[in-house]
Each structure stands twice: as C-alpha cells, then as structure tokens.
Amino acid sequence: MQFNSLPISGFESVLAATTTEVTSVATGAEILDVSDDFFSPATDLLKVEPSVSMKGQFGPNGALFSGWESRRHNPDHDWVIIKLGPPSAFLKGFDIDTSFFSGNEAPAASVEGIYSPDAVPTNQSTWTPLIPKVPLGPHSRHLFTIPQTTEPYTHLRLRQYPDGGIARFRGYGIVSPIWGKQHSWDGDKPGQVDLAHAFNGGRCVYESDKHYGVGANLLLPGRGKDMGDGWETKRSRSAGHHDFVIIRLGAPGQIQRVDIDTLHYKGNFPAGVELHAINSPLEIPSLNVEEGWTQILSRTKVGPHEHHFHDIKVAEETVFTHVRMTIIPDGGVKRLRVYGTRAAPKPSESSSSTPATVAVPTTTPSSSSSVPTIAASPLTSSGFAPFGQVVQAFPDQSLAPRDIKVTSANGSTASKYHRLSIPRSTYPANSGAIQAFSCFRSEPPKGFGKLGGDSWLFESKMWERHPFTTQTFLPLGKDENGGLERGGEGMLVVVALNGKNDKPDVSTAKAFIASASQAITYDVGVWHHSVLSFVPTDFACLESQISTDGDRTEDCEIIQAKEGDVFVKVQVGETK
Known part of the structure; x- marks a missing residue:
C-alpha cells in the first residue's frame, strides 16, 4: 500500500483545504466497538478540541489522559472501530496524535477501512489496509497521506501495537454525497438541497482568518453546541477591514436561498455580511472579489443568535461552483446553508462580476411558471x-x-x-x-x-x-x-x-x-x-x-x- 508522511507545515494546504474531517464527533462520527479502554475512553479520539494535559489528575483506574488508553501488557494489539460521520467518503489522509502521552504512548499503529453501509462491521470483518503498521513517538502528531481511494468507505479500524495511548485520531477525505429525498440534511426541502453541506460534499477551501474557529465548521450538520464550533475571526483594528471564506459547493448548482446562522454569537456577530458566487474549475478561485465573482447578496445586517434567511435572485440558468461569504468587519458565524438545485456545469460558461437579475413582475400577477416562489423563514x-x-x-x-x-x-x-x-x-x-x-x-x-x-x-x-x-x-x-x-x-x-x-x-x-x-x-x-x-x-x-x-x-x-x-x-x- 502506498502512503507518505506529511510534515505539520503541509497540513493546511494538503489536507485542511482539500478534504473534510470525516471522523469528528461534530459530523456524527462515533465509536462502535473497542477492545480495551481501561484508562481513558476511546470516544476521546473523535473530540473536536485538541488534547490537553491532565497531569496530576487521577480517577478510579489511575492517571487521567485526554485520549484513548488501554491497559498494559497486551500480547498483540488493541483496536477501535469508528463509524464515519458522513454516509461515506473517499479517504486521503490521517492524523494519529499522541499529544501528552509520554512513556505510555502507543509505539505503533495501523489504519484499515471497510464499506459497510447496511451492516455494523466487527473486528472479524474483512478490512482493507490503508496505512500499514507505522512507528509512533511520544507527544506528537503523525500525519499520513494516501492516494485518494477509488472506493468510498463507511468505517475505519485503528489498531495500536501492542497497547498504550493515542490522544486524537482524525481521518480526512472527500465526502461521497447520497443525493435524493431519502437523504436530506439540515433544512433541505423537496427538490432543493444544501449545496454547501459537508455531507453533500461542500468544503471550505479558504479562510482569511480562523483565530477562534475554522471555516469548515460553517458546513457541519446541525447547529452545534456552543460558540466554539462556528467560524470566528479575531477582532480587527483597522478601518475598512473584512474577513471572508470561500466554500466549494458539493456539486455545481443554481442557488435559490441561503441561511446565515449566528447561533451562540451574541456580542461578536458581524456587523454585516455579503455573498458572492462564481463558476470556476479551480479549487480556490481568485481571492480578489472583483475577478469573476457575482454578488448574490448585497451587504446585509445580521443580528445575534439567530437564523438569517435570504432568497437569492439571479438568472435561473446561472450555475455556480463556489460561494464566498464576506463578514464586515469581523466576528463569528455558526453555519452557512446554500440551498439550491444541482446542475451540470457548462464548460463554456464564465461568471460575470456584474450581478445577474431575474425578471420578476412588479405590478401584474401571472398564472404561469414565472410566478416567484419564496420560502417562509422564522420571523426575526x-x-x-x-x-x-x-x-x-x-x-x-x-x-x-x-x-x-x-x-x-x-x-x-x-x-x-x-x-x-x-x-x-x-x-x-x-x-x-x-x-x-x-x-x-x-x-x-x-x-x-x-x-x-x-x-x-x-x-x-x-x-x-x-x-x-x-x-x-x-x-x-x-x-x-x-x-x-x-x-x-x-x-x-x-x-x-x-x-x-x-x-x-x-x-x-x-x-x-x-x-x-x-x-x-x-x-x-x-x-x-x-x-x-x-x-x-x-x-x-x-x-x-x-x-x-x-x-x-x-x-x-x-x-x-x-x-x-x-x-x-x-x-x-x-x-x-
């Protein structure tokens, strides 16, 4: 099997900007089974927050650690089975983190995967090797990349040899969306899906600042649990400042409605928000908003701790691949939902920097299909x-x-x-x-x-x-x-x-x-x-x-x- 070690300096460009973390509890990933977690629970592996030192703290079974730790003297290895958060994903890399485990870290580990959408796999199931047995050191992150798998996976098995502790385990990949009415996510309506949702393949490919929270949080399922699982930038100190994120949609599509959610942001929500979109073959389109981007929502005031729904009025045939959300001047946003319909992108099309508008009757009603349809939003x-x-x-x-x-x-x-x-x-x-x-x-x-x-x-x-x-x-x-x-x-x-x-x-x-x-x-x-x-x-x-x-x-x-x-x-x- 082919794999490479990745230096920490390469994480942002190689994994963070090109994949989704599919083993995070924030996406619904969960531990299904574990051979032994006597000292520290395997569920810690999937936590969003980094591991912390718990030096000097003790529980009934001994010293406390933030991570998975099995008991000593195991003759061969310990294992844990993880169900991915999304329905399935094409895998590209892993982070095996032993932070704060020193002297009791797992000396080695391996990773395997399985596609089992209809049955719960066991330790006796037939697993596909993804990362062979590799050495681990104390108190350090170990990043590995693999060629993107040609088949999707639903579960992972992490093995440590022979025993010990691993603080966090993160798997990265490209979500394999399951389109259709039987698989709808947050706020989806019949015929309309959240093109930016992480489970539909949406990814944050760029953020100007992520001091308090990463842009990928904007696309997570649900509305989160606190201010820590949204996107939040540091305070700006200069006139005219703004921050922005760029989202690559899970599929090219026509955008009809957006939801800018500021849940939990009460004194640190942005003063204003605006949205642009583009149809681009690039992973990260131009960072200059004047180069090919179409404004789909002009600067709009937002409030604290609430949904902000906006209908998007652009020409119906306009197809976009990316959305850029700009916050003015800074602050936090919990979720960004981009509702629309999937459409095959036309290679000959190019975006204009001038917003396109849809012709809407202003005085005369109509019985034709041109009658606009708007979605009712909670009153704010x-x-x-x-x-x-x-x-x-x-x-x-x-x-x-x-x-x-x-x-x-x-x-x-x-x-x-x-x-x-x-x-x-x-x-x-x-x-x-x-x-x-x-x-x-x-x-x-x-x-x-x-x-x-x-x-x-x-x-x-x-x-x-x-x-x-x-x-x-x-x-x-x-x-x-x-x-x-x-x-x-x-x-x-x-x-x-x-x-x-x-x-x-x-x-x-x-x-x-x-x-x-x-x-x-x-x-x-x-x-x-x-x-x-x-x-x-x-x-x-x-x-x-x-x-x-x-x-x-x-x-x-x-x-x-x-x-x-x-x-x-x-x-x-x-x-x-």
Whole structure:
C-alpha cells in the first residue's frame, strides 16, 4: 500500500483545504466497538478540541489522559472501530496524535477501512489496509497521506501495537454525497438541497482568518453546541477591514436561498455580511472579489443568535461552483446553508462580476411558471426590519437588538424592552382619524396548511396596505370565558415593498413565520397579505382609521388578483 508522511507545515494546504474531517464527533462520527479502554475512553479520539494535559489528575483506574488508553501488557494489539460521520467518503489522509502521552504512548499503529453501509462491521470483518503498521513517538502528531481511494468507505479500524495511548485520531477525505429525498440534511426541502453541506460534499477551501474557529465548521450538520464550533475571526483594528471564506459547493448548482446562522454569537456577530458566487474549475478561485465573482447578496445586517434567511435572485440558468461569504468587519458565524438545485456545469460558461437579475413582475400577477416562489423563514427583528418591527421579549437580554434599551421593572420582577415599535399616523390633521385597538378573530383560509411535517405552497392572491398608518397585530392567549379554547400557533406574514409604479414590487417579497409570542408592526405603506393564522386565533390590532366601515382607501388599499392569477407562491414547512 502506498502512503507518505506529511510534515505539520503541509497540513493546511494538503489536507485542511482539500478534504473534510470525516471522523469528528461534530459530523456524527462515533465509536462502535473497542477492545480495551481501561484508562481513558476511546470516544476521546473523535473530540473536536485538541488534547490537553491532565497531569496530576487521577480517577478510579489511575492517571487521567485526554485520549484513548488501554491497559498494559497486551500480547498483540488493541483496536477501535469508528463509524464515519458522513454516509461515506473517499479517504486521503490521517492524523494519529499522541499529544501528552509520554512513556505510555502507543509505539505503533495501523489504519484499515471497510464499506459497510447496511451492516455494523466487527473486528472479524474483512478490512482493507490503508496505512500499514507505522512507528509512533511520544507527544506528537503523525500525519499520513494516501492516494485518494477509488472506493468510498463507511468505517475505519485503528489498531495500536501492542497497547498504550493515542490522544486524537482524525481521518480526512472527500465526502461521497447520497443525493435524493431519502437523504436530506439540515433544512433541505423537496427538490432543493444544501449545496454547501459537508455531507453533500461542500468544503471550505479558504479562510482569511480562523483565530477562534475554522471555516469548515460553517458546513457541519446541525447547529452545534456552543460558540466554539462556528467560524470566528479575531477582532480587527483597522478601518475598512473584512474577513471572508470561500466554500466549494458539493456539486455545481443554481442557488435559490441561503441561511446565515449566528447561533451562540451574541456580542461578536458581524456587523454585516455579503455573498458572492462564481463558476470556476479551480479549487480556490481568485481571492480578489472583483475577478469573476457575482454578488448574490448585497451587504446585509445580521443580528445575534439567530437564523438569517435570504432568497437569492439571479438568472435561473446561472450555475455556480463556489460561494464566498464576506463578514464586515469581523466576528463569528455558526453555519452557512446554500440551498439550491444541482446542475451540470457548462464548460463554456464564465461568471460575470456584474450581478445577474431575474425578471420578476412588479405590478401584474401571472398564472404561469414565472410566478416567484419564496420560502417562509422564522420571523426575526433583523429580517423583518425593511417592512416593520417585531415586538417580543427574549430569553436572554443580550439577544435584543442593540438599539433596544432593557431595564428592570415592576419591583425587579420583570424586564422591560423599550420602544420595540412606535405607532405612526400620517393622516392629514383634519381627516378625523382615530388611533385605537381593535380585535381580530382570525380563521385559517380554506385549505391552509399547518406548521411542521412536509412543506406546502400557499398562493398569495391579494395585497393590502395602509397608506397613512402603521398596523400592529398582537396574538392573544386562550381563555375559555369568551376567548378561544386554545392559544394561537403563530401566523404566516407575507410582505413586499412599494414599487416605482406605486404597486407592490414582488421582487422584494418576503415571507415569515411569526410565533405566538411575537407581535408585528407593518410600517406605513408596506404591502402585505391579510392575517394568515395557522389555527383560529384572536389578535389585538393597533392602528389609526378614519372609518370603521372598511370603505375608505385612505385606511386600507386592497389589490386582488384576477381569477386564476397568483402574485407570489410561499413555501411553508418546518424550518430547522
């Protein structure tokens, strides 16, 4: 078998930038069986964090170490069987790390693999040698590369001779994606996959800075466990600074939606984020954003500890191979999801540095396939900011928008979030408009779907706006004495900005899922669909009106689609 030792200096360029770590617990890798781990558990081998010294600490069985350590006097060897995190991978290299094991390190080790997607392999299974028995030294990393395997593997067996300790074991390779509805990952929808997901073959090929967390973390499954498993850069100290990562997609494709997740980043999230994409045969395209990159998301403000969903509007036939995320000026992002459809790249195509736009109707609905489809996202203050405000409390005060003042109230039994939404009325002084609360008892529209489970489409066939007033909807709880027997379960919010022709600009349309603990305020003149509750719900409504008869366009202007026409389609479903 062919293999080579790799100096530590070559790790970044040879393995880190070209492969995915497929044995990390962060990807779901796990220990299936072990011959002996008397002193230290084999599960330590797969930990994300480096091994640490535990000198002077003792447990029931002896001195403690961060790693796998078997008992002494084994006549031949010890072994451990590891299930890879991704479904399978083409392997390219390994890191056998004996950090802090000195005098009790494993003197030698070997690595073998097996492809067994439907059965759990055992020590008696037929294993394929990948790295022969090689010597190991104390307190050091041992890097090895092999020619990329021509067949994928699902499991690895690490053997140490005859016994001792290994701190960490890391296997690197190219993930072999399993495309199809039966294998969907975080947030995937029917016909739409996360092209950047690690399990779909996405890889981080470049990061400008990784002081507190590597770029590859952006592509991991799930949302992680703390601030340590995202991508975070050091604080910048110069004007105009920015950091960026480049992601090679698992397959060339058309990008339709992104999710920029800042979970756990509460005081260190970026001030802004922008995205570019390119179609390039290079592993790492030009680092100069002016050379061939297409802007797919202009600079956008993000908030702390939340999802930020954005629909991407580029020409439908445009195919990309890489995405570049720029954060301004620095900070941390937990995950980047790039949803779209796979497409075979056309060798003759080249990217333009000028963003391509899709033609979207701004005034006239259509019954054709050109009707835009937007995905409903969880309602957040930052996402809804172009259209109005969100009124809510927060489980952690640090999650409130920075411009919101929070004080103690009611004898320190409450926290008050000040001025989340300020009602406005721009009616002429002599109009007779009155600001007042009213109550809406809302029923779901006929055929309206439910939250959770399979996704479904809602066809929006109307718009309304209030030209002279804000309008706030506050869901009310359940009450058997005059109220509803069950509380609300939130509502679907569909909004659009006004266009140049004083009609809804459908290219700006967004959809949000508001929870039962969130109230919303539509800004003056913002186009929106009427209330869309998922279950019968009572809403308190604060607005200004001239008339209570619903006959004044100054109070509410409504546009209805013609029979058979649709303004916009909204994809609704469980959002992870």
